[in-house]
Amino acid sequence: MSETTAETETEFKIDYEKFTLDNGLEVILHVDKSDPIVAVATLMHVGSNREEPGKTGFAHFFEHMSFNDSENTPVGANRKMIPEWGGSRNGGTSNDYTVYYEVVPKDAFEKILWIDSDRFGYMLNTVTEAALEREKQVVKNEKRQRVDNAAYGYTDEIIRKNLYPEGHPYSWTVIGSLPDLQAATLEDVKTFYKQYYGASNASLVIAGDIDIAETKKLVKKWFGEIPSGPAVKPLNPKPVTLINNKSLYFEDNFAKLPELRMVYPTVENYHKDSYALSILGQLLSGSKKAPLYNVIVEEEKLAPNISSYNNSSELAGEFVFRVRANENVDLDSVKVAINKGLERFENNGVNEKDLKRIKAEQETNLYRGVSTVLNKAFQLVQDNEFIGEPSYITQKAKFTNDVTAEDVMRVYNKYLKNKKYVMTSVVPKGQLDLAITDAKEASVWIEEVKKDVANEEVSQGEEAVYEKTPSKFDRSEPDFGELPLFNTPELWKGQLDNGIKVVGIENNEVPLVQFDITIPGGQFMEPLDKSGVSSLLSDLLMQGTKTKSPADLEEAIGLLGASIGMYTTNEDFHITGSCLTKNFKETMALVKEIILEPRWDEKEYSRLKLALETSIKGREANPSFIAASNFNTLLYGTNHPFGIPSSGTLETTGRINMEDLKTYYTQLSPKNAHFHVAGAIGKSQTLDAISVLNDWKNPVKDIQNFKVPEQDKANTLYFIDVPDAKQSVLYIGKLALSETNEDANKLGFANEIIGGGSSGQLFQTLRIGKGYTYGAYSSIGTTKEVATFTVRTSVRANATLKSLEIIKDMLSNYAENFSDTEVELTKNKVLKSQTRAYESLGAKIGMLQEITKYNKPDDFLVKKQNELVNMSLSDYKNVINKYLNEKDMIYVVVGDKATQFEDIKKLGKNVIELDIFGNKK
Numbered sequence: 001m002s003e004t005t006a007e008t009e010t011e012f013k014i015d016y017e018k019f020t021l022d023n024g025l026e027v028i029l030h031v032d033k034s035d036p037i038v039a040v041a042t043l044m045h046v047g048s049n050r051e052e053p054g055k056t057g058f059a060h061f062f063e064h065m066s067f068n069d070s071e072n073t074p075v076g077a078n079r080k081m082i083p084e085w086g087g088s089r090n091g092g093t094s095n096d097y098t099v100y101y102e103v104v105p106k107d108a109f110e111k112i113l114w115i116d117s118d119r120f121g122y123m124l125n126t127v128t129e130a131a132l133e134r135e136k137q138v139v140k141n142e143k144r145q146r147v148d149n150a151a152y153g154y155t156d157e158i159i160r161k162n163l164y165p166e167g168h169p170y171s172w173t174v175i176g177s178l179p180d181l182q183a184a185t186l187e188d189v190k191t192f193y194k195q196y197y198g199a200s201n202a203s204l205v206i207a208g209d210i211d212i213a214e215t216k217k218l219v220k221k222w223f224g225e226i227p228s229g230p231a232v233k234p235l236n237p238k239p240v241t242l243i244n245n246k247s248l249y250f251e252d253n254f255a256k257l258p259e260l261r262m263v264y265p266t267v268e269n270y271h272k273d274s275y276a277l278s279i280l281g282q283l284l285s286g287s288k289k290a291p292l293y294n295v296i297v298e299e300e301k302l303a304p305n306i307s308s309y310n311n312s313s314e315l316a317g318e319f320v321f322r323v324r325a326n327e328n329v330d331l332d333s334v335k336v337a338i339n340k341g342l343e344r345f346e347n348n349g350v351n352e353k354d355l356k357r358i359k360a361e362q363e364t365n366l367y368r369g370v371s372t373v374l375n376k377a378f379q380l381v382q383d384n385e386f387i388g389e390p391s392y393i394t395q396k397a398k399f400t401n402d403v404t405a406e407d408v409m410r411v412y413n414k415y416l417k418n419k420k421y422v423m424t425s426v427v428p429k430g431q432l433d434l435a436i437t438d439a440k441e442a443s444v445w446i447e448e449v450k451k452d453v454a455n456e457e458v459s460q461g462e463e464a465v466y467e468k469t470p471s472k473f474d475r476s477e478p479d480f481g482e483l484p485l486f487n488t489p490e491l492w493k494g495q496l497d498n499g500i501k502v503v504g505i506e507n508n509e510v511p512l513v514q515f516d517i518t519i520p521g522g523q524f525m526e527p528l529d530k531s532g533v534s535s536l537l538s539d540l541l542m543q544g545t546k547t548k549s550p551a552d553l554e555e556a557i558g559l560l561g562a563s564i565g566m567y568t569t570n571e572d573f574h575i576t577g578s579c580l581t582k583n584f585k586e587t588m589a590l591v592k593e594i595i596l597e598p599r600w601d602e603k604e605y606s607r608l609k610l611a612l613e614t615s616i617k618g619r620e621a622n623p624s625f626i627a628a629s630n631f632n633t634l635l636y637g638t639n640h641p642f643g644i645p646s647s648g649t650l651e652t653t654g655r656i657n658m659e660d661l662k663t664y665y666t667q668l669s670p671k672n673a674h675f676h677v678a679g680a681i682g683k684s685q686t687l688d689a690i691s692v693l694n695d696w697k698n699p700v701k702d703i704q705n706f707k708v709p710e711q712d713k714a715n716t717l718y719f720i721d722v723p724d725a726k727q728s729v730l731y732i733g734k735l736a737l738s739e740t741n742e743d744a745n746k747l748g749f750a751n752e753i754i755g756g757g758s759s760g761q762l763f764q765t766l767r768i769g770k771g772y773t774y775g776a777y778s779s780i781g782t783t784k785e786v787a788t789f790t791v792r793t794s795v796r797a798n799a800t801l802k803s804l805e806i807i808k809d810m811l812s813n814y815a816e817n818f819s820d821t822e823v824e825l826t827k828n829k830v831l832k833s834q835t836r837a838y839e840s841l842g843a844k845i846g847m848l849q850e851i852t853k854y855n856k857p858d859d860f861l862v863k864k865q866n867e868l869v870n871m872s873l874s875d876y877k878n879v880i881n882k883y884l885n886e887k888d889m890i891y892v893v894v895g896d897k898a899t900q901f902e903d904i905k906k907l908g909k910n911v912i913e914l915d916i917f918g919n920k921k
Contacts, residue, residue: 013394014376017212018384023228024200027219028380028390030207032373034509036484037836038208039103040112041377042120043385045203046196047096048176049169049235049315057139057176058184058192060093064135065189066100067091069126070118071468072475076768078119083759084825085111085480086832093174096314097385103374105835106209107481113222114478120202121226122475124193125466129186136181137771137796143175144726145774145794148447151254151621152324152426158442159263159318162246163422168238169315178447198229205381205390208373221473237268238315242420248442249425249435253724254621257614258427258434259324260331262338266310266317266415270387275399276407277310277319277415282358283408284308284345285321287558288551289354292321292341297607300337302329304611314386319415326614331425331436346417350405357558359401364561364580366397367510372840447726484835488859489844491851492683497694499671503852504686505678505844513584513679514841517575517591518849522568523641524703525667530655531641532612532648534573537661538566539608544599553594562587564594570641571784572853573668578841581680585689592692598665605658616650620916623722623729624794627894630918631731634718634890635788637709642785671700674852678844708786711735714888717804717909720916721897728800728895732807733790736883739782739854745867746879747780747789752829753822754778754814755791759829762791765806772799776807784854789884797896801903804891808907811886815877823873830868834861 016030048059067078074081082089087104100119104112147153157173164171204223206215242265267273285292285308296306303325310319323334370376370393383392424442425435494502500517526533542565544550557564562579564587575595579587619625629645636643644652670693677686711734737744755762755778762776772795781787791811795803838847838861850856857863893904897913905911913921 014370014380014391016380016390018390019216021199021220021224023224023226024198025223025226026203026384027223028203028205028384029210029212029215030205030376030380031210031212032207032376032509033209034507035373035836035839036106036209037103037373037839038106038109038112038206038210039101039373039377040116041099041101041205041374041381042116043203043381044098044197045096045201045232045385046098047094048172048174049095050196051169051172051176053167053172054180055184055188056172056180057174058188059098060174060176061135061139061181061184062189062192063091063093063098063100064139065127065131066119066123068123068131068135069464070123071125071466072118072122073115073477075463076764078115079758079768080764081115081759082112083757084829086829086835087112088836089758094313095170095174097382099378099381101374101377103836105484105832107483108832109210109481110218110478111480113218114475117222117226118475120197120223121199122469124190125469126464127186127189128462128464130462132184132186132189134768134771136184138767138774139175139181140178141727141772141794141796142774143178144447144796147175148726149254149623149794151252151256151618152259153254154250154252154442154444155259155261155424155426157444158248158250158424159261159422161443162248163242163263163265163318164240164316168240169235170313177445179445195230196232198232199223199226200228201232203381203385205377205384207377207380225471225473235315239267240265240316242422245420245423247423247425247436247439249427249432249439250442250444251429251432252426253429254722255426255428256621257324257327257618258329258331258425258431259322260334260436261424262321262421263423264319264416264419264421266319267312268316269312269314271312271317272399273411273414274310274312274317275396276403276411277312277317279355279358279400279403280408280412281309281319283350283354284341287354287357288554289351291344291348292338295341295344296323296334296337300333301607301610302326302334302337304607304614324618326610327617328431328434330434331427335423335436342416345412350408352405353555353559355403355405355408357555360561361558362400363397364512364563364578366393367512367580368578371510371512483832488861489838491848491858494683494687496670496687496691498696500673500675500693500696501852502675502677502687502690503848504676504681504683505848506680506682507678507841507844508680511581511680512578512841513581513677513681514578514845515576516676516845516849517673518676518853519573519575519668519673520571521667521703522571522573523644523646524571524706525701526664527660528639528641528644529652530648530660531644531652532646533656533660533664534568535647536608536612536653536656537664538568538573539612540601540605540661541566541594541598541665543601543604543608545593546597546599548593548599550599550601550604553590556590557587560586560590562590564591568646570646584681584685588689589692592695595668595693595696600658600662602658605661609653609656612647612653613650616647616653623725623727623894626720626722626916627729627731627792627892630718630720630914631733631790631890631892632788633918634713634892635711635735640706640708666698667701669698669700670696674849676845676848676852678841678848708735711888713890715909717891717893717904717907717911719897719901719904719911719913720892720894721901721913722894722916723896723898725894725896726797727794728797728893728900729794730800730803730807731790731792731892732811732889733778733788734889735786736780736789738784738786740784743879743882745864746871746875747883749826749830749868749871750876750879750884751778751780751789752826753818754810756829761810762793762807765810766793766795766803770799770802770806772796772803797899800893800895800900801906804893804904804907808886811884811889814884815880818873818876818880820873823871823876827868831865834865
């Protein structure tokens with residue numbers, strides 16, 4: 001059958017065509033010719049809610065297994081070949097579904113249908129015991145990285161166990177438990193596949209530069225023979241009701257700050273009350289006028305922020321209050337403050353202006369959420385599978401816009417007021433006095449780090465032996481279509497009277513505009529001993545103007561459905577934003593006011609300073625941040641901005657005062673600034689709207705020069721102890737080159753084979769081959785200053801030395817092993833990836849920034865393509881030998897000293913132990 005969309009009551013819609021194959025697979029096609037790319041998303045209606053106790057985490061685990069092998073594709077094709085075609089691919093599992101998705105240049109469209117359909121319908125025979133055991137280690141490493149080695153990582157598990165009764169499909173986490181995972185068998189995998197991976201339990205969306213008639217034929221060919229599978233019984237909503245409040249505490253080995261969460265049961269997704277609950281969350285805490293923000297942040301100064309939100313899934317929903325408090329704050333005081341804020345909300349009711357602001361913001365978010373073909377595919381496939389209507393987004397917009405103040409108060413009274421909740425107090429280890437009084441200890445299973453665990457040593461293993469599933473079609477790899485080389489979009493340029501240079505790209509796909517003002521300087525314009533000035537200033541300038549309080553400014557931006565923000569980097573200061581095209585002129589009037597009429601609010605300054613200190617303290621709990629910051633400091637030293645985090649340290653920010661911010665503000669000059677704009681707006685309309693910035697007149701100030709220190713730490717390994725860490729974070733590298741160096745493109749090309757995504761050798765060896773990690777990559781920084789070449793990964797603790805040995809060997813032999821095969825592979829991969837690299841408005845802004853910052857020609861991407869095509873094997877070997885000598889590199893390892901320190905000495909490096917702040921022990 002076939003159908004097309006009908007007109008809706010809202011202006012916004014996504015056109016599509018829908019049909020159903022004989023096997024029950026529902027297919028949705030959406031044509032978007034704006035870029036020569038295609039997005040494919042396959043959603044299986046199976047998530048962790050289809051599992052059973054003792055076999056948790058299977059839906060997520062099967063997602064991983066599906067990316068391994070299938071009958072008609074080469075071993076490892078899914079993770080390796082798609083990036084080599086210039087595409088990107090991934091999957092995701094939630095409570096309710098598993099989704100697989102790819103974006104590729106249009107010449108690889110049929111190849112994606114081939115590989116996608118083969119994974120869907122022809123993978124089970126290829127699963128071996130070795131593949132099963134290897135993928136177990138990968139998933140376990142993912143859990144270690146995201147849960148076990150992360151502050152507050154166990155909180156979700158604690159909440160689920162106590163919010164939902166035993167056996168409820170949401171009573172366990174999506175990733176499941178490690179013991180359940182370790183016990184999984186081949187038979188378990190096969191049973192799960194046969195039960196849930198039938199065509200009738202899925203939706204397929206194809207969006208992008210396609211021909212409808214031809215695509216229908218291809219879909220029927222590649223997907224039409226996949227078995228329907230058994231009927232999967234729909235799950236009815238299973239909302240929960242708590243009899244009593246539950247208060248639990250947990251001492252977190254990684255947390256540095258106390259955190260309180262309160263969770264109330266609510267309704268399932270698509271329930272009419274979910275829209276009012278979503279707005280309620282924003283009304284309670286989402287603005288400076290919100291009652292919870294007023295009490296907790298401004299009046300009692302207990303935390304830098306608070307969030308409240310409704311999260312609805314297929315079977316049930318949760319309304320969450322979350323406060324990560326300032327250091328040493330007693331969570332009892334936070335709980336009292338939440339109650340006080342809620343009482344204030346009850347007394348004051350819903351402000352109609354706030355309601356209008358939230359709806360305006362959601363209108364912009366609606367367009368932003370479907371501004372790429374992949375985002376459209378996600379929206380279409382989810383709404384088709386769960387509500388049976390691909391373009392349900394139009395109804396969602398209507399239901400949200402129809403929410404009244406009375407609706408908001410009704411859901412507040414129905415789901416929150418005097419209702420029972422689960423409350424968690426997660427506190428730093430040894431600070432139980434900060435937990436809620438009379439809270440009970442939460443039960444959490446924590447893995448023990450062991451050395452030399454035999455069943456964790458895995459390998460690729462032998463390929464499966466099987467008879468291929470018969471097919472009416474030749475299921476061998478199809479040919480490429482015509483190669484769609486990247487064509488630089490048309491740029492326009494202009495200049496304001498005060499010197500601001502303007503450059504833009506017009507794109508009318510959605511009625512949005514995104515902009516960025518880049519002012520050179522960044523951290524280079526601040527005193528080293530007061531690092532963090534520019535970051536703090538970027539926050540303070542958004543806290544009101546001379547005529548608008550912080551709350552008034554926030555409201556004015558929100559009523560336009562706009563976003564305006566500022567941030568700083570090592571080398572630049574940025575003013576950014578986005579809005580609907582119809583509101584661009586009013587948005588720019590606010591930008592002018594923010595820039596030219598700062599409020600210099602002492603109260604806000606004090607609040608932001610405290611929030612910054614809390615943030616800096618909190619990152620001491622992050623092993624990846626500890627590794628990255630120490631890596632940079634070791635290479636750049638403490639007398640260079642790149643050696644200090646852009647937001648500063650507790651020591652440097654402690655020296656900052658308001659006058660320092662005002663001094664930095666005078667250095668923000670339009671004379672050397674660039675205004676970048678992309679979206680549904682042309683040159684004349686843009687220049688007219690931003691002409692208000694001509695009143696900005698600050699003179700240009702010289703940017704400081706900093707000398708990169710002598711590199712005298714080569715061949716040294718620095719170890720930083722994080723007791724009981726389940727993984728070791730590895731950072732390996734050296735200073736390489738500046739983006740202005742004539743070799744910059746060449747080195748970037750040379751990096752693709754070793755560390756460029758899932759097809760890179762690091763990923764393929766450490767994750768696919770060994771199962772030591774969830775991911776491993778390498779990259780070269782993009783800055784005017786000499787940037788780093790960095791290898792980064794997080795490996796399971798008892799594989800630290802083995803991983804280091806593999807990386808060392810790869811780096812040492814990289815140039816020697818580079819062959820003509822890698823030359824062709826790099827060329828193909830990079831050329832094709834550029835067709836999708838600049839699709840979004842944000843990516844177009846990034847391209848404009850690259851042109852203006854590094855003085856590149858407008859067609860630099862075409863020239864870059866030509867440079868790639870002309871690179872020879874000797875060019876690759878020369879650039880690798882020149883910049884990537886392993887013996888010139890340093891190694892930073894952040895992990896558990898008790899189990900790893902003696903082992904890493906066997907690597908043959910000079911070993912030095914540091915504390916988390918980089919001080920020698």
